[in-house]
Amino acid sequence: MNVVTVRDTRLSVAERPIPVPGPGQVLVRVLRAGICGSDLHVRHDADTSADVAAEVGYPDFMRRSDEVVLGHEFTGEIVAYGPGCRARWKPGGRVVSLPLIRIDGAVHMIGLSTHAPGGFAEYMLTDEDALMPVPANVDPDLAVLTEPLAVAHHAVRMSGLRRTDPAVVVGCGPIGLAVILLLRAAGVRHIVASDPSRPRRELASRCGAHVVVDPATDPPWDRLGDGPAIVRNAPDYYRTGLEAMHTLRGVPFLPWRPVMRAAKRFGAGPRGPVVFECVGRPGVIEDIVTHTPFLSTVVIVGVCMRPDTFRPTMAINKELRLRFSFCYDPADIADTLRMIARGRLNPRPLISRVIGLPEVPAAFDTLADAREAKILIDPSR
Structure with a gap:
């Protein structure tokens, strides 16, 4: 599969094998991912964030020298479940997720750690307990904005x-x-x-x-x-x-x-x-x-x-x-998705454009332009 990685500020399109879900994990086909301001920051200054994360007890935040698949804002559809999952939703069901995943008992930040590749990819792993189903009436372009709107x-x-x-x-x-x-x-x-x-x-x-x-x-x-x-x-x-x-x-x-x-x-x-x-x-x-x-x-x-x-x-x-204010809790994600689905919240004005994975490196450079708000990624393009 194709992914976009960052290392030493350089963004590259690369190939990686489709991941296999472990216990409690779910393989998701990414429909949309969003480029966050945090992604722009860590591209150039990951070490500062990593130092603070280590001080508060998370030593695995990405560093500038690491090669990481970014993308903590994402929506996708379920492909397969790993061992021990409850399989509450059928394959093909669309979901959003908290950008957290458990691996061998440790919790990792998706898209911000070498342990947890993110949504700048065709497929990714999520934690089953972090998933939330997306109502059928919600466009993927809007569903992917659940995470930043929850902030x-x-x-x-x-x-x-x-x-x-x-x-x-x-x-x-x-x-x-x-x-x-x-x-x-x-x-x-x-x-x-x-x-x-x-x-x-x-x-x-x-x-x-x-x-x-x-x-x-x-x-x-x-x-x-x-x-x-x-x-x-x-x-x-x-x-x-x-x-x-x-x-x-x-x-x-x-x-x-x-x-x-x-x-x-x-x-x-x-x-x-x-x-x-x-x-x-x-x-x-x-x-x-x-x-x-x-x-x-x-x-x-x-x-x-x-x-x-x-x-x-x-x-x-x-x-x-x-x-x-730091991030959100699970209820904030659920509340935000519900507001989008019911039309109480229309985030479409935030969307500047939708691009494919090969266009991501250039998009990082143009996001400094104040005319751009939110650039979304469709990995199928």
Whole structure:
């Protein structure tokens, strides 16, 4: 079979034997695979990711000198089961999967390890327990986007955002666009998207952003709309407490302290926007911390590969909440696939084009162009 490998930054089309599924594994014919921003990063900087992965207990993440079949975003059809499988779905059934596989008792990351070749291939192995069936009405071009959209679904879900909270998406590359799609699916009423690239701003509008800005001339913090009271400076923040005390103490015999606590629990009082950092470059977190209003929630979704700094004292003074979002859980994958199948989520605007395996090396070079969003691979081409 044909595959695309990477080694020392060089992408090559190669031939490998069709793999044989082991215990608990399934052989899948790949229908579509997606090129992820993480694939672009590890092509040039795998060692940095491998060092961090080793620190958190996974020593088998790919390194630059390894030859690896990339591709952790994929959809395919079942060909054969290995020993000990439950065989819940018939051969020919279409599936998506968590990009994880068990081999000899160890768990490996598909498409990011020499132990687990990925979806840039005609066939690949998956873990039976990681599979999820794709409904018949879902186009493979959309099914393959389940994994990256699940990343965005996880970030939106963990943010604690309410429909009435203004949302700001900083960076409108593929992950930022996915976050916009999930915010619209969640019914968020005011989404501000910020990116210096005109083509990406146009894509953000197509994905559902209500306001799209070039941050060089139109700061997103000035376009937060008429949501909950936005606090932009320390005196106004301090004033909210005094004014609340004045109001509550004006009511005879009112126990102001429990009333104030109850009001807070139900969302009364000032509340900042929810900001999604989807750039992943040094300096972006500090810029957000400096300029976002008081009481903002900042969710870090972009993967910054280099050390970075921000001023904790600024975040403390504004009482910001910083959350760091990593991937998803199985329910996020299932939820996302269900939303696609039911039409609540239409990721088609993300798709730039569909290519064959021989075109993959050139596609990696052109993905730096801001006009490209998501390039899909059809190994049968």
